[in-house]
Amino acid sequence: MKLVHDPIHGHIELDEFAVRLVDTPEFQRLRRITQLGMAFLAYPSARHTRFEHSLGTFYLAKRIAEHNPEIEEGAVHAALLHDLGHYPFSHTLEALYPRHEENTKWLIRHGEIGDVLREQYSLREFIELFKHPLVSGDIDADRMDYLVRDAYYTGVAYGLVDLDRLVRNLYYDGERLVVEEKGVMAAQSLLLARSMMYPTVYGHHVSRIASAMLVKAVELEGLSLEEIRTMDEVDLVARLRRSEKDEVRELVKAMDDRRLYKRVLYTNRDPGEGAVEELRGELEAEFGHLVLVDYPPKPKFEEKNAFVETENGLRRLSEVSPLVRSLVELKDAHWRWGIYARADVREWVERFLKTFLD
Amino acid sequence: MKLVHDPIHGHIELDEFAVRLVDTPEFQRLRRITQLGMAFLAYPSARHTRFEHSLGTFYLAKRIAEHNPEIEEGAVHAALLHDLGHYPFSHTLEALYPRHEENTKWLIRHGEIGDVLREQYSLREFIELFKHPLVSGDIDADRMDYLVRDAYYTGVAYGLVDLDRLVRNLYYDGERLVVEEKGVMAAQSLLLARSMMYPTVYGHHVSRIASAMLVKAVELEGLSLEEIRTMDEVDLVARLRRSEKDEVRELVKAMDDRRLYKRVLYTNRDPGEGAVEELRGELEAEFGHLVLVDYPPKPKFEEKNAFVETENGLRRLSEVSPLVRSLVELKDAHWRWGIYARADVREWVERFLKTFLD
């Protein structure tokens, strides 16, 4: 048993096997993967890492499991490792590489951590546990931890959730985590918190511009999946700084000095993927790395896994809570796509766009 | 200049005139009027009073006025006094007497505090300032203070609002407090917080049962408006304890000992006011004070005063925020009416109801 001090949960107790998982190079790498990627350029204090978040998710998963003895221990250890495969700057580089979940599996199969796991689990069965509702539902330990943690480190007020009440009122029916009646308000507040954290923090335009710059730099550098798999943020930034390509060095220097590209366009009117891709081609041909097109996928909010127990049996939370229903409906409200340009070429790009769009 | 220590706002600075207002018997009486009435029987720690809330409202009003020099000083002093007329246990007794706003005016016209006010203001003009958007809007200093304060004292997580951001992004256009674009998320979170505090705290069934008991006791005691106007909670409870009527003493003893009536019916199906009143008559005839009918008005959520500034000019917040729109639509979702009975007669009442409803 080992205790880790944590500002969100107080003291996190790690069992002996969890300590051994944490003590592998793969897990320690998470200390050097920031939770919110480039968001620190909008919220300077957001320097927390996937390491703390992984411990916090483990803590909450364990507390939920204590109330639900039928949840197997493996699912709690899977909660600890669910973010193992994140690339440097977390989600940012998923625009270029397979989703981090794929890399989690790869690291488990090829790293020291797999050797530890094999002592207690079949790797194949363990990997299946990442689909467990403890960490893959709409109301799960992962989301409960990151919303509260991200709010704490950014200082933004929108992430407060009554975790204690929620943890006490979740039961596992063998398939899902179901919210009991006394936890409905807390569950609703979790989903509301998420919907407010998105535009405020996760989708802050400063963070998006810097992310687009990083993606471009990595793309230009041409890093292979094999290279990126095990890199931490030191490896990646150092590599870009030493690049042989002027454009890459220029981009990373601009990020370091926070001399960010400016918005030429930022809108929720969607011309369709085809039109955007055509435009991207034109802009690249004309301006190269000086202009970036940022066209993110529409947010998914299927809310498929949030079930509550009512006197009339299991119901989707969206049926019970009109507020949550409106969240589903408005899922696109904060979606934006953008075109960003280096400050000194912004006007040219604006003129080019006008011509192009005419 | 005087400083008052406050857990919500740190130190509240009172100007000299505010100190003189606070130092009157009418204002000091607010120290003995609890903010949340009978809610302390559900949330034991909710013992804060209208006194602290009034100071907190003054603090926020003053900060908003600092950003908006055209707001007159009188409006800030009106914010300090906006709750002066609350009866013991705050809103509870408004079921029997005129709304507290009327009593505020009466106390100002007849109390020492009026003498102080007259030195600087015309009373008639001052009283008009209670309609100022600083304290009578959907986004105002009053609500900003009470939501955060009530959350702090109850320990409920749903009242967190980014007050600083909101205060910095309100401007007064001569008629309304308008939310600037950077404050929209904070304004939205204020209204969401309110919508979650209602079912969780303000409308908690324990609080409603105890309130219904208190209303019945005061009604039986037959206290006149003249008597209740200046009472504090000590006066009222002591008076009820000394009542000549057994029923009154029994009710107040039951509240003191937290031996509360039980719910026989608690539903959001509304049979209409006529039917409920008929039933109330029947139940009173049969059971007297042993059964209470609690049929509150439907909540108003007109959201008529929340305006935001957008690139397309002033818009209602509900136009801009689908979440707020859904709040307007679901305003009745948590409305309930109830029938409560002393524990030992509950079964009889249930039988009676069945007969009556058949």
Place this chain on the structure above:
Amino acid sequence: MKLVHDPIHGHIELDEFAVRLVDTPEFQRLRRITQLGMAFLAYPSARHTRFEHSLGTFYLAKRIAEHNPEIEEGAVHAALLHDLGHYPFSHTLEALYPRHEENTKWLIRHGEIGDVLREQYSLREFIELFKHPLVSGDIDADRMDYLVRDAYYTGVAYGLVDLDRLVRNLYYDGERLVVEEKGVMAAQSLLLARSMMYPTVYGHHVSRIASAMLVKAVELEGLSLEEIRTMDEVDLVARLRRSEKDEVRELVKAMDDRRLYKRVLYTNRDPGEGAVEELRGELEAEFGHLVLVDYPPKPKFEEKNAFVETENGLRRLSEVSPLVRSLVELKDAHWRWGIYARADVREWVERFLKTFLD
């Protein structure tokens, strides 16, 4: 099992027997005994009660007992009831009546709560448990709760203690609660917090003046011990307001309106009890209730029960921590005695004192 929401500890779980104790009139009375007595005239938000504090003490006692299975259940229930006998406004009236611990025993022997206790305990043995180190040490559940709680409700920063770390590092050796090495810093911070809360909150001069006024009013009213034993604050204040003596009604009105006596003298130079008592006699003869002499006992800080485990065996905390040692040495540093007078006679009293002291 019942859950009570609490801002300090989150959710407090009450076992079935604890619920039955809480549901007695004697325990419910604590809802109407404020924790800090007259301190709310210095810190308006300090309206919390012995009820919440008793639940919080129970919570911490239970957590300590969970780590120390040899602690008997009775000691945890004694923690719940340790403050049962407090008079209105807590410690204030102990100047006139036996200490509240005596009244706790009396209420247990004569109240409904005794009937509940007898089902599980011998009253005589139970009463012995109030001496258990869980609630009667220098590092105990009582103090741990009240320091953090009083800091929260006053908004004063000096009461923060790492309760979780302390609870995890206390063990019961059959006689004492001993602090393990990892808890020494937290234990030290508890004692430091106490030493800073005393001058800032507990001994604030506004609170002391108001307390002296209340003591005088109760003394003049001549309330017997039998009368005060079961009174709550409503009973006491209502009784004083209805007094037949003008002086009593005047004093209670002055407290209600916060028109407090002023300091004529406030010093840590101690002329000795004899001289003070002589002066008190002279002042009373000359000014009656218009002048109050407030000569409190010197604080005890014997720190006799705080033991820590070191590699060299058990040691007193004061041996291990020079800071704590200095606390013992400076225990009188903040002691003051005072003479307070109604504002309009202050000058006369000053003149009288000069003559008298010459």
Place this chain on the structure above:
Amino acid sequence: MKLVHDPIHGHIELDEFAVRLVDTPEFQRLRRITQLGMAFLAYPSARHTRFEHSLGTFYLAKRIAEHNPEIEEGAVHAALLHDLGHYPFSHTLEALYPRHEENTKWLIRHGEIGDVLREQYSLREFIELFKHPLVSGDIDADRMDYLVRDAYYTGVAYGLVDLDRLVRNLYYDGERLVVEEKGVMAAQSLLLARSMMYPTVYGHHVSRIASAMLVKAVELEGLSLEEIRTMDEVDLVARLRRSEKDEVRELVKAMDDRRLYKRVLYTNRDPGEGAVEELRGELEAEFGHLVLVDYPPKPKFEEKNAFVETENGLRRLSEVSPLVRSLVELKDAHWRWGIYARADVREWVERFLKTFLD
């Protein structure tokens, strides 16, 4: 005017000139210098940087200056830049290079930031302002920010200070920041907080071991002052990982994987610098980089700048507060020196030490 969101101070307002200072590469570099160096290996969440701390120090300095109009604006801008010269991992490498204050001056004289400063200040005069009591006293904006911030990010309870009360009760007498009487308790709590943060956080043995490993790696790598001056943590770690020396790569890998050296000796018995240096020589000769000797200087706690205003004129805080006096006396109480060895050679080192010490 620009606003930066900060979890400690809410929103920090930057004036236009401050924005220009912040927007230089030298200041942006601070985003990549962690505040607590290797302490994150003991407190995983301690990933905050000198960037946020610098902004927070500026904020507090500005608030103090608002109360003290005679403080020149330059001193507030100096507060913003007081930590500009920190090397990677903050104080850690000051064992090898000149103190960071020297590097601050060098960067100002040689960096872009100097060009900005020259527009408004004489560099020579500006550099003198780093000695201003705003940032170089025992009670100053620097310390006020870092104690509260470090407590927040580590989750340790010992750093709470009533900053608002302290800021309101500091006045500048042309030479010093003097604490007014109402701020004495807050000032005392600041010094107590520091004294408890030292052993708990700043001097945590895990942090010290990792720091000793880093110092050794940098020493072996032979980085010149010219090289280290402008490095951030990415530069340094990447450089060490690419080292041509096996020992350096081994050390940095061990830090990355948190496979830390173990304590062979850890004691407050001081054999004197000569003896320790002799021992260091012997151990290096025998074990090379596998054994590290960590012999830090004794802490200074001269408390020379903390003055308070009393009715008897200016006094040192230590004269007024026995607790602070005891802090001065016990300044060495937590001093330790240590010998750390790679786990696999620990036993050999122990045997060697025994022989050597015999």
